[in-house]
Amino acid sequence: MPSSNKFATRRRLLEFAIGASPFVIGAVAWQAVSLSGRLPAVLFPDLGTILSSFVDLLTSGVLADAAIGTLTRLGSGFAIAAALGLSLGFLMGRYQIAEDFLLPVISFGYPIPSFAYAPLFVLWFGLGDTPSIMLVAIAAAFPITINTWRGVKSIKPIWIRSAQGMGATEPQILRKVILPASLAFTLVGLRLGLAQAWRILIGVEMLTAVANGLGSLIFGAQQFLNTDVMLSGIIMIGLIGYCLEKQIFERIERLTLARWGMITA
Amino acid sequence: MILISGRTWRGFYGLLVFACAWELFSRSGIFPVGIVPSLETIGLALVIMIRDGSIAVHIAYTVGRVLLGLAIASVVSVPIGIFMGRVWFVERFFKGPLSVLMPVPSLAWVPVFILWFGVGNRTTVLVVAYAAAFPMVYNIWLGVRSIKPLWIRSAIGMGANATTVFLRVVVPASLPFILVGLRQSFGRAWIAVIGAELLAGTDYGLGRLIFEAKEWLSTDVMLAAIGVIGVVGLITEKLVFAKIDRHTIVRWGMAGSADTAN
Numbered sequence: 001m002p003s004s005n006k007f008a009t010r011r012r013l014l015e016f017a018i019g020a021s022p023f024v025i026g027a028v029a030w031q032a033v034s035l036s037g038r039l040p041a042v043l044f045p046d047l048g049t050i051l052s053s054f055v056d057l058l059t060s061g062v063l064a065d066a067a068i069g070t071l072t073r074l075g076s077g078f079a080i081a082a083a084l085g086l087s088l089g090f091l092m093g094r095y096q097i098a099e100d101f102l103l104p105v106i107s108f109g110y111p112i113p114s115f116a117y118a119p120l121f122v123l124w125f126g127l128g129d130t131p132s133i134m135l136v137a138i139a140a141a142f143p144i145t146i147n148t149w150r151g152v153k154s155i156k157p158i159w160i161r162s163a164q165g166m167g168a169t170e171p172q173i174l175r176k177v178i179l180p181a182s183l184a185f186t187l188v189g190l191r192l193g194l195a196q197a198w199r200i201l202i203g204v205e206m207l208t209a210v211a212n213g214l215g216s217l218i219f220g221a222q223q224f225l226n227t228d229v230m231l232s233g234i235i236m237i238g239l240i241g242y243c244l245e246k247q248i249f250e251r252i253e254r255l256t257l258a259r260w261g262m263i264t265a
Numbered sequence: 266m267i268l269i270s271g272r273t274w275r276g277f278y279g280l281l282v283f284a285c286a287w288e289l290f291s292r293s294g295i296f297p298v299g300i301v302p303s304l305e306t307i308g309l310a311l312v313i314m315i316r317d318g319s320i321a322v323h324i325a326y327t328v329g330r331v332l333l334g335l336a337i338a339s340v341v342s343v344p345i346g347i348f349m350g351r352v353w354f355v356e357r358f359f360k361g362p363l364s365v366l367m368p369v370p371s372l373a374w375v376p377v378f379i380l381w382f383g384v385g386n387r388t389t390v391l392v393v394a395y396a397a398a399f400p401m402v403y404n405i406w407l408g409v410r411s412i413k414p415l416w417i418r419s420a421i422g423m424g425a426n427a428t429t430v431f432l433r434v435v436v437p438a439s440l441p442f443i444l445v446g447l448r449q450s451f452g453r454a455w456i457a458v459i460g461a462e463l464l465a466g467t468d469y470g471l472g473r474l475i476f477e478a479k480e481w482l483s484t485d486v487m488l489a490a491i492g493v494i495g496v497v498g499l500i501t502e503k504l505v506f507a508k509i510d511r512h513t514i515v516r517w518g519m520a521g522s523a524d525t526a527n
Contacts, residue, residue, distance in 0.1 A: 015357055018354050018357040018358050019357050019358070019360065019361050020361070021358065022358055022359065022361055022362045023361060023362070026362070043380050043381060044381075097275065100275035100276050100279070101275050101276070101278065101279040101282075102279060103276060103279070104276040104277075104279050104280050105279050105280060105283050107499065108280075108495050108496075108499060109495065110498075111452075111455065111494070111495055111497075111498020111499050111501075111502060112491055112494050112495040112498065113455060113456035113459045113460065113494070115456065115459045115460040115463055115472070116459050116471075116472070116475060116490070116491045116494050117491065118463065119463070119475055119476060119478075119479035119487060120475075120479075120484065120487050120488070120491070122479070123300050123479065123482070123484065124296060124300060124301075198368075198370060199370040199371070199372070199453075199456070200370075200456070201370075202370045202372055202373045203370065203372030203373075203375070203460040203464070206372070206375070206376070206464055207463060207464070214373075215372075215373070218373060218376050218377075219376050219464075221376070222376035222377075222379060222380060225380065227377065227380060230376055230377050230380075231377065233373070234369060234373050234374070234377070237368075237369055237370070237373050238365060238366070238368055238369045240368075241367075241368025241369060241370070242364065242365070242368045244368070245368055
């Protein structure tokens with residue numbers, strides 16, 4: 001037993017070393033390129049500069065301000081998208097007429113990136129929060145609608161019919177049958193919607209020149225060749241994106257679907 | 266009437282109602298007609314751009330950038346994805362960078378890439394490649410990992426060498442995932458190209474067309490371009506991807522096995 005234990009420890013150490021090595025290699029390569037002086041230091045700052053400007057921006061609250069602005073926009077846009085997408089998806093899945101009516105419009109609108117609307121929305125609603133939140137909401141509403149629709153369509157008709165046979169009203173069927181039975185799809189939709197909203201929002205913030213946001217922080221820093229500020233912004237974006245994925249959605253999935261045995265965690 | 270089913274008609278009505286709503290909105294005077302053009306004006310702008318051939322040039326540039334970006338992304342992602350699925354230390358090596366870089370939206374890199382590579386084609390194509398690479402790696406990795414070890418072992422047992430195992434077992438068995446990845450990559454690339462064209466000031470392209478039309482307040486051109494973007498995206502989805510699916514995984518009875526990864 002002790003020898004196999006020792007082997008397991010060594011294996012774990014090796015795994016850790018391999019997992020850490022790309023970051024070490026990346027850092028060394030970055031540092032070598034930046035210190036070699038072949039690229040101007042303004043465009044390719046060394047890690048120390050990036051780190052100290054990240055810490056500076058963090059302690060002065062600039063990054064926090066920008067992150068709060070971005071997250072508020074993300075939250076409001078996503079909330080609108082969820083309300084819209086869930087209700088449209090439910091209508092389309094439950095009522096054939098709604099599906100026939102809405103499907104062509106949705107399949108035409110889905111492949112249009114919401115960036116394409118950005119200049120138009122700026123003309124209509126001015127710069128700032130309103131167009132960015134609307135664009136994020138549009139971008140996120142499509143995957144939510146489509147997955148909710150698929151989820152409701154995937155429910156076995158016999159479940160609904162037996163609920164009806166037992167005298168359930170329409171709101172009861174919605175709450176007790178449709179919602180739980182389509183939850184796997186709905187959660188996938190919400191997750192895709194949030195990811196989509198996140199990807200779009202950073203670009204939209206650059207186009208709509210919002211006052212405080214991570215996208216506009218990066219875009220503004222470009223004008224002054226502050227590459228260290230831009231990279232600090234990207235680090236913050238990566239951290240938030242990572243937390244959104246790992247902390248929010250994987251946790252929800254564990255709490256609901258895996259617990260009910262719908263997927264294997 | 267018999268040839269066209271009731272469902273198709275209702276779908277047609279759906280689009281019609283949408284068009285009428287736009288027309289009402291345009292003529293209502295909530296916004297000046299100049300920035301909410303009627304369908305007639307939008308159609309006219311489209312016809313003019315089709316006649317002088319400019320729309321074809323813009324489409325060609327945008328689609329060309331997407332294809333180039335996808336090509337670069339697949340050269341990088343396909344080997345990484347496959348080896349991640351087959352070799353444990355390759356998986357271990359790339360897992361960290363993948364989970365750190367994946368949540369960074371491709372457009373966040375646009376300002377940095379502009380400084381490094383200048384405005385124009387190179388930045389746009391690189392942003393597209395960045396956007397397309399992650400779904401490809403991720404899905405190929407999942408697909409190769411999902412192959413039952415027994416299939417590979419029985420192929421080896423029957424005397425297949427590494428190349429045969431790869432071509433006859435690994436590739437077909439992971440194809441549903443690869444196709445899902447390709448589809449997702451196209452979707453991401455399509456979003457990234459429009460955004461990057463808007464931000465990185467290229468010469469041609471549908472995103473550029475919209476951006477330049479905004480400077481002249483030509484909302485009719487902008488909306489016509491948005492329509493064209495929708496049509497090109499829809500055609501790619503329905504004609505290219507649906508057809509690839511039909512000829513491969515649907516025919517082999519594998520459809521739906523990678524659906525949840527969508």
